[in-house]
Amino acid sequence: MITKTAWKNIWRNKVRSLVVIASVSVGIFAGAFSVAMMEGAMYQRLDDALNDEISHVQITAQGFRDNNDLACLMDNTGNMIDQVRLLEEVEAVSGRIMVIGMANTATKSTGVQIIGVDAENEKALSGLHSKIKEGTGGYLDPSGVENSALIGVDLAKSLNIIRYMITGEVIDSLALLGVPEAVTGKLRPYMDIRFKNEKAFKKELKPVFSQKEEIRYGHMIKEVSQSYREGARFTLTFIDREGFQTGGRFRIAGLYDIPNNMFESSQVFVLRDDLKRLTGLNEGENHMLMIRLKDVDDTREASQKIAAMFPDLETMNWREIQPDLAMLEQMAKIMYGMFMLIILAALAFGIVNTMLMVVLERTKELGMLTAIGMNKKKVFRLIMSESVFLSLFGGVIGMIISKIIISLTATRGINFASYQEGFEAMGYSAHIYPHIGNDFFVVVTLMIIITGILSAVYPALKALKLDPADALRTE
Amino acid sequence: MKVLELKNVHKIYNTSHIEVHAVNGVSIDFEQGEFAAIVGPSGSGKTTLLNMIGGLDVPSEGQILVDGIDLSALKSSQIIDFRMRNIGFVFQSYNLIPVLTAKENVEFIMNLQKWPKAKRDGRTLELLEAVGLADRIKSRPAQLSGGQQQRIAVARALASKPKFILADEPTANLDSKSTSTLLEIMEKLNRDENITFIFSTHDARVMKKARRVITLEDGKVVSDIIH
Numbered sequence: 001m002i003t004k005t006a007w008k009n010i011w012r013n014k015v016r017s018l019v020v021i022a023s024v025s026v027g028i029f030a031g032a033f034s035v036a037m038m039e040g041a042m043y044q045r046l047d048d049a050l051n052d053e054i055s056h057v058q059i060t061a062q063g064f065r066d067n068n069d070l071a072c073l074m075d076n077t078g079n080m081i082d083q084v085r086l087l088e089e090v091e092a093v094s095g096r097i098m099v100i101g102m103a104n105t106a107t108k109s110t111g112v113q114i115i116g117v118d119a120e121n122e123k124a125l126s127g128l129h130s131k132i133k134e135g136t137g138g139y140l141d142p143s144g145v146e147n148s149a150l151i152g153v154d155l156a157k158s159l160n161i162i163r164y165m166i167t168g169e170v171i172d173s174l175a176l177l178g179v180p181e182a183v184t185g186k187l188r189p190y191m192d193i194r195f196k197n198e199k200a201f202k203k204e205l206k207p208v209f210s211q212k213e214e215i216r217y218g219h220m221i222k223e224v225s226q227s228y229r230e231g232a233r234f235t236l237t238f239i240d241r242e243g244f245q246t247g248g249r250f251r252i253a254g255l256y257d258i259p260n261n262m263f264e265s266s267q268v269f270v271l272r273d274d275l276k277r278l279t280g281l282n283e284g285e286n287h288m289l290m291i292r293l294k295d296v297d298d299t300r301e302a303s304q305k306i307a308a309m310f311p312d313l314e315t316m317n318w319r320e321i322q323p324d325l326a327m328l329e330q331m332a333k334i335m336y337g338m339f340m341l342i343i344l345a346a347l348a349f350g351i352v353n354t355m356l357m358v359v360l361e362r363t364k365e366l367g368m369l370t371a372i373g374m375n376k377k378k379v380f381r382l383i384m385s386e387s388v389f390l391s392l393f394g395g396v397i398g399m400i401i402s403k404i405i406i407s408l409t410a411t412r413g414i415n416f417a418s419y420q421e422g423f424e425a426m427g428y429s430a431h432i433y434p435h436i437g438n439d440f441f442v443v444v445t446l447m448i449i450i451t452g453i454l455s456a457v458y459p460a461l462k463a464l465k466l467d468p469a470d471a472l473r474t475e
Numbered sequence: 476m477k478v479l480e481l482k483n484v485h486k487i488y489n490t491s492h493i494e495v496h497a498v499n500g501v502s503i504d505f506e507q508g509e510f511a512a513i514v515g516p517s518g519s520g521k522t523t524l525l526n527m528i529g530g531l532d533v534p535s536e537g538q539i540l541v542d543g544i545d546l547s548a549l550k551s552s553q554i555i556d557f558r559m560r561n562i563g564f565v566f567q568s569y570n571l572i573p574v575l576t577a578k579e580n581v582e583f584i585m586n587l588q589k590w591p592k593a594k595r596d597g598r599t600l601e602l603l604e605a606v607g608l609a610d611r612i613k614s615r616p617a618q619l620s621g622g623q624q625q626r627i628a629v630a631r632a633l634a635s636k637p638k639f640i641l642a643d644e645p646t647a648n649l650d651s652k653s654t655s656t657l658l659e660i661m662e663k664l665n666r667d668e669n670i671t672f673i674f675s676t677h678d679a680r681v682m683k684k685a686r687r688v689i690t691l692e693d694g695k696v697v698s699d700i701i702h
Contacts, residue, residue: 001579001586008574368570371531372631373559373587375552469531472566 002378006385009358010393017390020354024347024394025401028444031343032402035336036434037414042332044429045259049325050296050318051127052258057291057303057317059084059310064287068100068113070241070279074313077286083309084291089302091294092124095286097275101238101247103151103268105159107196112155112268114236116275125292128256128269137230137254140271147274149236149250152264153257157198159234161252164201165227166190173224179217183209187221194227201225219417228255236268241280248278259429340444344451347391351452355387355459366463367471376464383460388452395448399441406434478638478671479505479528484537486523486694497523498534499694505639508669510662512676512685520694521675522643528673529562529641530554542638559587563632563670565642569624571616571631577603578612581630588635602630605667606660622653629661639671646678658684 010017050056059080064072074080081093097116102109119140123129129139133153140150156162166187174184186208195201201222209218230252237247250270258264276283293302303317319326359366369379413433416423420430486498498520505511513521526532527539530546539546541561549557571580578599585595603609606626608619616624625645632640642661646654662684665672674681682688690698 001583004579005572005575012574364568365570365572368564368566369572370555371529371558371564372584373555375555375559378587469526472531472570 002381003385006382007389009382010386010389016354016357020350020390021394021397023350024391024448025398027343027347028395028398028448029401029405031340032399032436032440032444033405033434035339035440036402036406036410036436037432038336039332039437040410040413040433040435041428042328043435044433045427046325046329048259048429049322049427052131053260053263054318054321055125055290056293056296056299057306057315058321059289059291059306059313059315060287062312062314065314068098068287070099070239070287073281073285073287074289075282075285077289078284080289080310084289084306087302087305089293089295089298089305090291092121092292094118094121094125094290095272096288096290097272097279097281097285098287099238099275099279101236103155103159104235104237105161108159110155110158110265112236112266114238114268114270114275116270116272118272122269125290128258131256131258132254133257135230136228137252140253140269142271142273144253145251147248147250148253148271149234150253150256150269151234152267153255154261154265155268156228156232156252156255158265160197161228161232161234162198162255163227164195164198164222164225165193166225167192170224174217174221177220177224179220183213183217198222215418219420236270238279240278246278248274259424260427261424262427336440337443340447344447347394348451348455351387351391351455352458354390355383355456356462358386359383359459359463363466363471364474366466367468367474370466370468371472379463380456380460383463384453384456387456387459388449391448391452391455392445395445399444402436403441406436409434476507477504478507478509478542479673480538480540481524481528482538482540484524484527484534484539486520486527486532487535496694498527500537501691501694501696502537503689503696503699505671505673507671508665509671509673509687510665510685511672511687511689512674512682513689513691514676514682515691519691521691523694524691525641525643525673525675529564530558559584560635561638563635563637563640565625565628565632565640565645567644567647569616569621569628569648571624571627573616576613576615577608577619577627580616580627581634583631584634590635598634599630602633603627605664606630607656620653622649622656625649625653625657626660629657629664633664633668633670636668637670639673642672642674642676644676644678645674646676646681651680654678654680 059074061072061074063069077095081095084090084093095118099114101112101114103112117140119142123139128150132138140148153162168191171184171187175181190204195204205221206214232252233249234252235247235249237245240246256264291306293299299317299319303315307315366379410433413431416430416432423430481501481503484498484501485496488495488497501524513524515521523532527534530549533547541557544557546554546557572583575583581602582595582599585598590598600609603612606629608623608626608630611619611623616627619627629640646657649657658680661672664670674685676682685702687699687701689696
């Protein structure tokens with residue numbers, strides 16, 4: 001009867017209750033959607049890092065990570081790879097040779113890490129082969145020409161390999177992408193002018209567009225105007241096994257494009273055989289074995305097994321290789337909880353206010369209820385139930401709206417293309433796919449109930465302090 | 476059988492250094508089945524006396540015994556439970572729960588006492604029939620007239636078969652026809668259920684119906700007439 005009465009009571013003042021319910025719904029939706037965006041971005045970062053950059057587990061010789069010494073090798077890695085492949089948790093294994101060197105073009109040079117990979121094995125391990133920018137070529141081909149390299153788009157830009165040029169085709173492409181004539185028209189005076197790099201291109205066009213146009217279309221214009229000659233060449237120089245400077249002229253097989261700008265601008269992938277030949281390393285020698293697992297949740301167990309198999313070597317899992325990623329995962333859950341706590345705390349004040357008005361308005365009725373025999377526990381339960389119903393009703397609506405909108409946006413994602421540079425500078429993709437687990441909703445439901453209960457405490461205590469005789473005299 | 480005994484009951488209020496004797500040495504007893512009215516001018520102490528009898532207020536001096544149990548000996552949690560089981564209330568402004576139907580209002584106290592559903596439904600229907608509102612089971616108070624609401628309030632007060640009913644000015648907000656109907660019903664229930672009714676009233680029609688009239692003046696009983 002108390003529960004039934006409480007439910008009916010919240011609809012006494014429909015407008016007020018609907019306002020409270022709406023505020024709770026909006027608050028929950030805002031919180032859930034923000035968490036979904038943050039979680040989507042975080043999982044994407046983690047996914048990208050594990051798929052494209054570091055994989056799940058790495059084995060190196062002791063001391064290799066300290067100085068990337070070329071001589072710090074593992075030998076007989078063929079045998080090791082076969083042994084690791086037998087583990088049921090393991091999906092793929094591949095060996096890598098790694099040297100620090102310089103990438104040079106006629107006009108620019110920059111320090112890079114050169115990674116010699118087994119192209120076929122790498123495809124099972126890393127997703128880079130599917131991240132080749134359209135129109136720039138393809139992945140490394142072992143049956144192709146000697147000395148081919150896969151470099152990042154950002155590295156290509158910093159080496160001035162990517163140029164910028166406005167052509168008729170560029171303007172047509174921009175029109176197809178929805179850039180209005182008023183904007184593309186401003187590009188016509190710059191047709192057929194080749195800009196040697198992004199900086200020069202942006203400097204020239206900055207005065208042409210308004211800030212709004214720059215934010216809205218700048219990124220698109222930059223992307224479409226990129227001009228790259230397939231098969232462009234550059235030089236890689238490094239130190240060989242004997243300590244002599246060596247290197248070679250490399251043809252760019254393709255440009256890979258991933259959200260992590262720092263990785264893109266520093267990691268060059270070449271065929272293992274090419275690098276082995278140039279550095280003087282032997283067959284079976286590798287600096288690193290990269291291991292991909294079937295399930296990321298098996299990481300700890302699998303890395304312990306692998307470490308036990310090779311006690312003289314250093315085995316590290318992704319949490320140890322990039323503790324900031326591991327911390328991100330752990331911190332994220334705490335942050336989401338605190339975020340929702342803050343939102344619910346703010347909503348609680350609204351509910352407390354509403355319940356105080358309820359107690360004030362129903363002073364006489366509460367006096368009557370006490371007079372006819374409703375004890376303090378039941379009066380408290382009545383007020384608390386009304387508060388919980390208000391919170392829960394609003395919370396459920398908020399969660400339903402969140403679930404619908406997150407589901408709708410999860411497939412297509414939300415593209416923050418205008419802020420792509422900023423995102424990629426931090427290693428994040430600008431195209432975010434909101435994601436939220438069902439356990440979030442369970443936790444939020446509990447938090448809402450607790451909020452409802454706590455919001456009721458003060459108003460309920462006010463109700464309990466009422467003297468029934470005085471309350472009955474109220475008009 | 477004495478259902479209620481008041482022994483030298485006083486109620487003194489201290490307001491701004493002045494002592495107000497709202498009830499001043501009242502000693503009266505009520506038997507089972509009485510139909511009594513407490514009358515007097517405004518400020519004579521009727522409501523204060525009724526509040527103390529109902530356990531809503533505590534006497535400054537004296538004792539109030541309900542079925543031999545001293546109300547002042549009960550703790551506040553015990554007194555609420557005691558009220559629920561032994562005392563019925565009918566208020567001047569009906570005080571029905573507006574969101575509940577007539578049926579739900581009547582069975583409210585039975586629900587608090589955790590009566591089984593079948594027993595509860597039976598008693599509710601019986602009382603609604605007794606007050607002539609069996610056809611308005613699903614009506615909410617806003618859909619009922621003042622007289623009808625007060626009848627529902629009487630049914631609610633009787634629901635758990637209390638020792639006595641306290642009615643504070645029950646006819647004050649009713650027209651004459653509703654008053655007559657209400658008084659007839661209360662009289663009938665008094666006879667049929669043998670439940671004591673104690674009214675505080677200004678209403679001459681109530682005084683006329685009452686079989687005992689206790690007159691208060693300045694907190695004292697000045698007359699106690701049994702018809």
